[in-house]
Amino acid sequence: MIEVRSVRKHFAGVRALDGVSLSLHAGEVHALVGENGAGKSTLIKIITGVYRPDGGELHYRGEPVAFARPRDAQAAGISTIYQEVNLVPLRSVAANLFLGREPVNRFGLIDYRRMHRDAHEMLTRYGIAADVRGRLGELGLGVQQMIAVARALSTEARVVIMDEPTSSLEPREVDLLLGVVAMLRERRVAVLYVTHKLDEVFRACDRVTVLRDGRVAHSGPVAGTTRLRLVATMLGRDIDEVRRHGATTFGDEQRDATGAPLLHAEGLSRRPLLDDVSVDVHAGEVVGLAGLLGSGRTETAKAVFGADPVDAGSIKVGGRRARRWSPAAAIRAGLGMVPEDRKAEGLIADLSVRDNIVLAALPRLTVAGFLSERRQAELVDTFVKRLRIKISHPGQKVRELSGGNQQKVLLARMLCLHPKVLILDEPTRGIDVGAKAEIQALIDELAGLGLGVLLISSELEEVVEGADRVLVLRDGAVVGTFRGDQVSEDRIMRTIATAAEDDDD
Template sequence: MTTPAIDVRSVSKHFAGVRALTGVCLDLRPGEVHALVGENGAGKSTLIKLVTGVYRPDGGEVRYLGEPVAFAHPRDAQAAGISTIYQEVNLVPMRSVAGNLYLGREPTNRLGLIDFRRMRRDARTILAGYGITVDVRRRLGELGLGVQQMIAVARALSTDARVVVMDEPTSSLEPREVDLLLDVVALLRRRQVAVLYVTHKLDEVFRICDRVTVLRDGRLVHTGPVAGTTRLRLVATMLGRDTDQIRRHGTTTFSDPAVSDQRGRTTGIPEATGTPVLRADGLTRRPVLDGVSLDVHAGEVVGLAGLLGSGRTETAKAVFGADRLDAGAISVDGARARRWNPAAAIRGGIGMVPEDRKAEGIIGDLSVRDNIVLAALPRLTTAGFVSRRRQDEIVDTFVRRLRVKVSSPGQRVRELSGGNQQKVLLARMLCLSPRVLILDEPTRGIDVGAKAEIQSLISELAALGLGVLLISSELEEVVEGAGRVLVLRDGAVVGMLRGDDVSEDHIMRVIAQASGDGRPPRAPAAPRGGL
């Protein structure tokens, strides 16, 4: 039997008492493209870093070409023949394209000086092998993100690697660039290079990968041939569900924009009528969003469901005006907004609680009071002065209504528990009296008690007439909270469920649907010419 290029044996890793990996095994064979998939927190990034020398395991071992290894630094792994292509381009934007391709290994002349002419010539040859035509003297930062990513790929593959680790390599690429990259992966397979392909895009798994490993909560839950599994089984395994139970629930036909029964009528609760408070049409932000449309009525909770990378957070930010759009329109009360940004959204009665509360929400060193009234300060100002009395009234009201556990409004917000920090963010938005509230992972990282309180609060707000756009990676949270659910995959809406048809099983079936004729696309032919 062929010796695995990489053999991970029962590795474990923990950080500050939290287990990131527990007894995980994975073998990567020469000439194999092996997919590594899993939701947020599954342990994919930790496993990659153990293989590439960023971390060392607390238990178990990593073998490379049959020998135990313990790389002290990523450059040691690279020198041994393990190249890594990260999701984020980690090159130097102020250097030239050629300079980035040969970063740290520039060719020299007889005097030991950098041979720029040779470096540029060789850079053109390398890039031509990938179909990239660009002036190699240009600064990397002047190029589009997709081109930058392809240059990062070319750099990693120009080192004669035996193993290539690709971490979400297509997340910033256009479809044409994705095809080109997958052509390169097919060529690496024929050259007997082992490829560990980390992705959240199931189409790519079925298109190019030979085997797939699924991690969940830091543990190995499945390894097997891609040809021996189905999309439904893969989705269910990632989410920890039973596919047999899903099959027993029947084969509901899902349509966009509604789910219909055999008589062709819409099932479930009655459809909201009248003009929606918020409507989004054809939101497009290449390559992460592709024509997403949705609407939210007063008193309605609309859920957004999908796997990691499906476009949930990107949709939320686009609706709130936080991300620039290539195309699409936002309407409030039926009137189209001409200029849309967070300030305009707030003026229009749209509020948002972001997914990452520490990076994009709370300001840890400020007090609870300051965090709550931050967005409302313009409304509390008279002749350039902010009324402390009005601040205290607002803070006292929402601390009491949301049951925020705090020693005093002057306590620093970073000293609170995760659940109470989330309540502070909710209070910040609610004190603006919004008409629609966008909640991105509102219960992530908080305890069970606080989660139940926030879920109950969402229901109460909807009952009072507030429209809610609810995003959660926990299907049961979406099912319990939403009357209508839009399912996203690869940045597009692929189905909508409402009423009695909103269930975990139905959501997973929509996620697992293959595009087109229901069969995964065939692997691309390799490009002509060498690397």
């Protein structure tokens, strides 16, 4: 269906792709993996007409092509599902599903009755529970992602490109999506599946291509390789070295909570999202919040940080009770937060790396009421080096960075405030194994220096290996607490399942 032949692409002297070749066949699910910055997104954009290659050829269904724009690729039968939900949050679910191809009646007006009926049938087909008349932006990120998937598949495409399609999905939705992928294979649709989650490669894909530094480092059947070999190939390291690190790069040391907590949140309630949630975080302790999507993890984090109001409850930081709580007050008290959705709630895409890092620290960087360029430059240089953020220069637009480096910019913004407690909501979502390892090691380092960390992750192994204590949430309430050797994936999952059975009773 698609054949990429020796494609090259450069940006301002930086080599993004260097002689990359790849073939994609009908009825095949082909995984494309690699670290952020390896060239995956650039290759997708060349296939879909966003970029023109500097060299090489693209063949589609046996014929050479050069799509001038994404619409041309879509018209030819190539549909793309991006990691970031590129839909219109203020419009209805149905309007988003049929955006640009709305059904019309005999008078040339939009046939809303038909559009709503067809939208409902489409969501039912893919097991998505949502009101087609409701605004898209009022739904959770995972549901929005599934709606983006449904929209892309509704075009009857011959080729479907999925760029990190499960990064915002809970396990049940992941199973549903992989079932859709299997259905596409049966229909002889060619699927290019871009992911950082190697478990999905072995569950759903037939072949795998690894990109490293803009070149093909490996390509072959999934059945002929192992997870360990893929990770080693992506990182360009020896297999034995990768084997020693295990599933994550968190250390084995367990930290015991002593003394008064840095953060004490008690009885946080906001019906129907939170129900009497209490959480403590001590100096040098990593506290994990575990639970399924919608269990109240993010709602708890936002309530603690003052981003969402609560109906009841109290918060103390450093023993002092918080009043008129807001993100600004939380920052002044010593809290920092890296939100789940870095695109919508964290970064300002068109500002530079420098401006994004210093944004929250501007009041501290003034001299006689004027911003000090020197102090800004010193601060940015310190954290770019400390977090190993890969940039061409501090004035580079943050939207030009890879997902892992964008996440590091957000971390730098919070760390330059010297917080007492850092709230991390999905800190490694949608980033490659190398950047993930660096961030996990940084969390360990920060805790070792006495910082309190509140950690949320949909990857249960990350919570289990990274946290000293874990609170399990379901339906906005704490249903279990584990510490030290009690923390295990099995105990957490059994607690969630038991709480679900009690709810059914």
